[in-house]
Amino acid sequence: MPTSTPQTERAATRPATENLLEVSGLEKHFPITRGAFIRRTVGAVRAVDGLDFTVRTGETLGVVGESGCGKSTTGRLVTRLLEPTGGKITFEGRDITHMSVRQMRELRRDVQMIFQDPYSSLNPRHTVGTIVGAPLRIQNIPTPKGQKRAVQDLLELVGLNPEHYNRYPHEFSGGQRQRIGIARALALRPKLIVCDEPVSALDVSIQAQVVNLLDDLQRELNLTYMFIAHDLSVVKHISDRVAVMYLGKMVELAPRDALYATPMHPYTLALLSAVPVPDPSRRDKAQRERVLLTGDVPSPIDPPSGCRFRTRCWKAQDKCAQEVPPFVELAPGHRVACHFPVTDAERTPQGRMAAQHAAAEVPPDTAAEPAL
Amino acid sequence: MTLGPVTSSTDVATPAGEETPTIADGKKIEGRSLGRIAWMRLKRDKLAMAGGGFIIFLILVAILAPLINKVLGHPVNEYHQDKIDPNLGGIPPVGTWGGISKDFLLGVQPVTGRDLFSQIIYGAQTSLLIALLATLLAVVIGIVVGVTAGYYGGWVDSLFSRFMDLILAFPLILFAIALISVLPPTKGFRIAVMVLIIGGFSWPYIGRIVRGQALSLREREFVEAARSVGAGSFRIIFRELLPNLAAPILVYSTLIIPSNILFEAALSFLGVGVPPPTPSWGRLLSDAVDYYEYDPMYMLIPGLAIFVTVLAFNLFGDGLRDALDPKSNR
Numbered sequence: 001m002p003t004s005t006p007q008t009e010r011a012a013t014r015p016a017t018e019n020l021l022e023v024s025g026l027e028k029h030f031p032i033t034r035g036a037f038i039r040r041t042v043g044a045v046r047a048v049d050g051l052d053f054t055v056r057t058g059e060t061l062g063v064v065g066e067s068g069c070g071k072s073t074t075g076r077l078v079t080r081l082l083e084p085t086g087g088k089i090t091f092e093g094r095d096i097t098h099m100s101v102r103q104m105r106e107l108r109r110d111v112q113m114i115f116q117d118p119y120s121s122l123n124p125r126h127t128v129g130t131i132v133g134a135p136l137r138i139q140n141i142p143t144p145k146g147q148k149r150a151v152q153d154l155l156e157l158v159g160l161n162p163e164h165y166n167r168y169p170h171e172f173s174g175g176q177r178q179r180i181g182i183a184r185a186l187a188l189r190p191k192l193i194v195c196d197e198p199v200s201a202l203d204v205s206i207q208a209q210v211v212n213l214l215d216d217l218q219r220e221l222n223l224t225y226m227f228i229a230h231d232l233s234v235v236k237h238i239s240d241r242v243a244v245m246y247l248g249k250m251v252e253l254a255p256r257d258a259l260y261a262t263p264m265h266p267y268t269l270a271l272l273s274a275v276p277v278p279d280p281s282r283r284d285k286a287q288r289e290r291v292l293l294t295g296d297v298p299s300p301i302d303p304p305s306g307c308r309f310r311t312r313c314w315k316a317q318d319k320c321a322q323e324v325p326p327f328v329e330l331a332p333g334h335r336v337a338c339h340f341p342v343t344d345a346e347r348t349p350q351g352r353m354a355a356q357h358a359a360a361e362v363p364p365d366t367a368a369e370p371a372l
Numbered sequence: 373m374t375l376g377p378v379t380s381s382t383d384v385a386t387p388a389g390e391e392t393p394t395i396a397d398g399k400k401i402e403g404r405s406l407g408r409i410a411w412m413r414l415k416r417d418k419l420a421m422a423g424g425g426f427i428i429f430l431i432l433v434a435i436l437a438p439l440i441n442k443v444l445g446h447p448v449n450e451y452h453q454d455k456i457d458p459n460l461g462g463i464p465p466v467g468t469w470g471g472i473s474k475d476f477l478l479g480v481q482p483v484t485g486r487d488l489f490s491q492i493i494y495g496a497q498t499s500l501l502i503a504l505l506a507t508l509l510a511v512v513i514g515i516v517v518g519v520t521a522g523y524y525g526g527w528v529d530s531l532f533s534r535f536m537d538l539i540l541a542f543p544l545i546l547f548a549i550a551l552i553s554v555l556p557p558t559k560g561f562r563i564a565v566m567v568l569i570i571g572g573f574s575w576p577y578i579g580r581i582v583r584g585q586a587l588s589l590r591e592r593e594f595v596e597a598a599r600s601v602g603a604g605s606f607r608i609i610f611r612e613l614l615p616n617l618a619a620p621i622l623v624y625s626t627l628i629i630p631s632n633i634l635f636e637a638a639l640s641f642l643g644v645g646v647p648p649p650t651p652s653w654g655r656l657l658s659d660a661v662d663y664y665e666y667d668p669m670y671m672l673i674p675g676l677a678i679f680v681t682v683l684a685f686n687l688f689g690d691g692l693r694d695a696l697d698p699k700s701n702r
C-alpha cells in the first residue's frame with residue numbers, strides 16, 4: 001500500500017484526540033402530509049435514521065454515499081439548520097440538539113457550512129462584498145480596520161482578487177463562486193465547517209483546486225471539517241476518517257487508510273470499485289473487477305427490514321432481513337454495520353471477481369420480498 | 373492484498389491548469405448589477421421606450437395640468453355657448469372636427485361648449501391618481517400576503533392562496549357599483565373608496581406572483597446560507613428575498629396599472645366614479661354616447677386618451693418584463 005507524502009504529513013500534524021462534535025442516535029424523519037387545511041401525517045421520509053459518530057478537533061471526517069442517502073440532511077442537522085426528530089448532538093460538550101434559533105445565534109459563529117450549488121448559494125442581487133460581509137454584520141463582529149478591509153482579506157485568503165469586492169456573483173465562474181462561499185463560511189472564524197459536496201457541481205479540472213484550497217485553509221486556520229461527497233475519490237485526499245452512508249444509516253466508519261485498504265462493508269467495497277482510476281495501465285483491470293450493484297436504492301419512506309443494504313447485497317442471508325446489523329468496532333477505530341463483513345479473501349482480485357458475479361446476480365425484486 | 377483501483381486514485385492533487393477566470397483583470401472593477409444589465413436591454417427596446425416616454429409625458433401633464441391649462445386651455449367649467457352651432461338644435465360644436473381650433477386644441481363639449489383639452493388633461497390627473505394609488509395599495513398588500521404565504525408555506529400558504537382565489541372570483545364590478553352608489557358622492561370620499569376597491573381587488577395578481585417567487589426563492593441555498601450565519605426571518609425576507617422580488621413586482625405593477633386605469637374609466641362610465649364636475653375620461657366617454665351622431669370627435673378623443681395610455685403602460689410593462697427576465701435573450 002503506497003502512502004504518498006501528504007498523507008504522512010497529515011497524520012503528523014493532526015493530534016486529533018478531543019471530540020469537537022458528538023452525534024448519537026441522530027434521526028430526521030420528514031413527515032409526509034395530505035390535505036390543505038386539515039393536515040394528516042400519512043408517513044415519513046426517514047432521511048436520517050440513527051447515526052452515531054464523532055468529529056475530532058482538527059480532523060476531516062469524509063462522509064460518502066449515493067445521492068439521497070441523507071448526507072445533506074445530516075449536514076443540516078449538525079449545523080442545526082434542521083431540528084432533529086431524534087437523537088442527540090453535542091458540540092464542544094454542549095447539547096445543541098433542540099436549541100432555539102435565538103440560542104443558536106451564538107453557536108453559528110463556531111459551526112458553518114459550505115453549500116453544494118455555487119449558483120444557488122449566492123444571492124444574485126448582492127455584491128461579493130455584501131455576501132462575504134453579511135456574517136460580520138449579522139453577528140456584529142468588530143472589524144478594527146473596517147468591514148471592507150476585513151472582507152478583502154477574506155477574499156485574498158481564498159485566492160480571489162480583493163478588488164472584485166463590488167462584483168456580482170454572475171460575473172464569476174463556478175470555482176470562483178465556490179471560493180466566495182468559502183470566504184463567507186470563514187468570515188466568522190468557525191471551528192467546524194460542514195462542506196456539503198463543495199466540488200460536486202464543479203468541473204473536474206477545478207475540483208482539485210478547491211479541495212486543495214480547503215486543505216490549506218484547514219492547516220492555516222485549525223479548522224475541523226465534515227466533508228460530504230457522493231463518491232470516495234473526492235474525499236480520499238482530504239479526509240482523516242471516512243464514513244459511508246446508505247439509506248439514512250452509517251454502514252462503515254474507519255480511518256481513511258483502513259477504509260480504502262480493507263473495506264469491511266460490502267457496500268463500501270462496491271463503492272470503492274467504482275472509483276475512477278486515473279492510471280490507464282490499471283484501468284482495464286479495475287474495470288474488470290468492478291462490483292456493479294443491481295437495482296435501485298429503496299425508498300427511505302419504507303426501507304427494507306433488517307439490513308437496509310440487503311436488497312442489493314450479494315452476501316445477504318436470512319439473518320440480514322431479520323436483524324438490524326449493529327454498528328460495531330471490528331478493528332481499532334473501524335466500525336461496521338454488517339452481519340457478514342467482507343473478508344480478506346474477498347479483497348483479492350479473485351475474490352472481487354467473485355463478488356462482481358454475485359452482485360450482478362442479485363435478483364432485482366428482492367426488495368419486494370415480504371419483511372419477516 | 374491491494375485494491376488496484378483504489379491506490380492509484382490517490383493523488384489527483386496535481387493542480388489541473390489554472391482555472392480560467394471569468395473576470396479579466398485590468399478591466400474596470402465596478403460590478404455590473406443585474407439592474408444595470410436590464411436597463412441596457414430595455415434601452416434597446418424601442419416600443420417599450422416609446423411607452424415609457426409617453427408615461428413620463430402623461431405624468432408631467434397630470435402634475436402640471438393647472439399650468440398647462442393656463443397657457444393652452446380654458447378654465448375647466450367655463451361654458452362657451454358661442455362655440456355651439458345654434459342651427460343644429462344647439463348641440464354640436466361649430467366646425468367640422470368637433471370644434472377643434474387654435475383656441476380649443478381638442479374641440480369643445482357639445483351643448484355646453486366647455487373646453488375638451490382641459491377636460492382631458494384634468495381627466496389624466498383623476499385617472500392616474502386613482503390608478504396609481506390603487507396600484508400602490510395592491511402592491512403593498514400583494515407583497516405582504518405573497519411573501520408571508522411563500523416564505524412560511526404550509527397552512528399559512530393554503531389559507532392565503534384560497535383567499536386570493538376567492539377575491540379573484542368576486543363579481544367585482546357589481547359589488548363596486550352597489551357599494552359606491554349607496555355612499556355619499558363627495559369627491560374625496562369617492563376617490564378614497566375607488567382606490568380601496570380597485571386596489572383591494574387587484575392585489576391578488578401581485579400576491580400570486582410574489583408568493584410563487586418567494587416559494588421557490590426560499591428553497592435556494594442562499595436563504596439557508598443566511599440562516600446559517602444567524603439571520604432571522606425578518607432579515608431574510610427583507611435582505612435576501614425582497615431584492616430578488618423587486619423585478620417581478622415592478623413588472624407586474626406596471627402591468628396592473630393599465631387594468632386599473634380601465635377599471636376607473638369603467639366605474640366613471642357607469643356613473644359611479646368621481647362625481648362631476650371633476651373631469652374623468654370614463655365619464656366623458658359615457659357622456660359622448662348621447663351625442664355620437666352629432667359629434668363623433670367627442671367620443672373619439674377621451675377614447676383615444678384611454679387607449680393610448682393603456683397601450684403605453686402595457687408596452688412598457690412587457691418591455692420591462694423582457695429586460696428583467698434572464699431567460700429572454702434580447
Ligand SMILES: Nc1ncnc2c1ncn2[C@@H]1O[C@H](COP(=O)(O)OP(=O)(O)O)[C@@H](O)[C@H]1O
Nearest residue numbers: 030045047066067068069070071072073074300
Ligand atoms: N425538506 C425535506 N422534506 C422531505 N424530504 C426531504 C427533505 N429534505 C430531504 N428529503 C429527503 O431525504 C432524503 C435524503 O436527502 P438528502 O439529505 O438531501 O440526501 P443527499 O444529500 O445524500 O443526496 C431524500 O430522500 C430526500 O428526498
Ligand code: SF4
Nearest residue numbers: 307310313320338339
Ligand atoms: S448485513 Fe447482510 S445484507 Fe447487510 S451488508 Fe452485511 S451481508 Fe449484506
Ligand SMILES: [Mg+2]
Nearest residue numbers: 071072073197
Ligand atoms: Mg445532498
